[in-house]
Amino acid sequence: MVILPNITDDILATVAERCRQAVEDACYQSEGREIRVTVSVGAVIASPNESADECLDRADRLMYRSKANGRNRVTYDS
Numbered sequence: 279m280v281i282l283p284n285i286t287d288d289i290l291a292t293v294a295e296r297c298r299q300a301v302e303d304a305c306y307q308s309e310g311r312e313i314r315v316t317v318s319v320g321a322v323i324a325s326p327n328e329s330a331d332e333c334l335d336r337a338d339r340l341m342y343r344s345k346a347n348g349r350n351r352v353t354y355d356s
Contacts, residue, residue: 279334285323287354294321294352302350316350318342323355 282293301317320340324333336355344353 279337287323290321290323290354291352294319294354298350298352318344318349319352319354320344321352321354 280293280297282289285293298317298319301315304314306313306315318341320337320343322333322337322340324330328336340353340355344351347353
């Protein structure tokens with residue numbers, strides 16, 4: 279989870295995509311083998327009257343939508 283105060287839709291999309299790309303570009307060495315991973319992201323901007331649990335639930339649903347749509351992608355909502 280990443281919490282960024284005072285952001286816009288454009289910044290949300292940019293930051294989420296940069297995080298996704300950073301994970302995809304990273305690799306881990308284990309026993310002489312290269313291990314690569316990807317991440318599916320659900321990104322939201324909290325609504326003024328939304329609780330933290332509601333916001334997290336919405337982000338979680340979007341993350342699963344990213345997985346269902348092929349993984350290694352960002353699905354965002356504001």
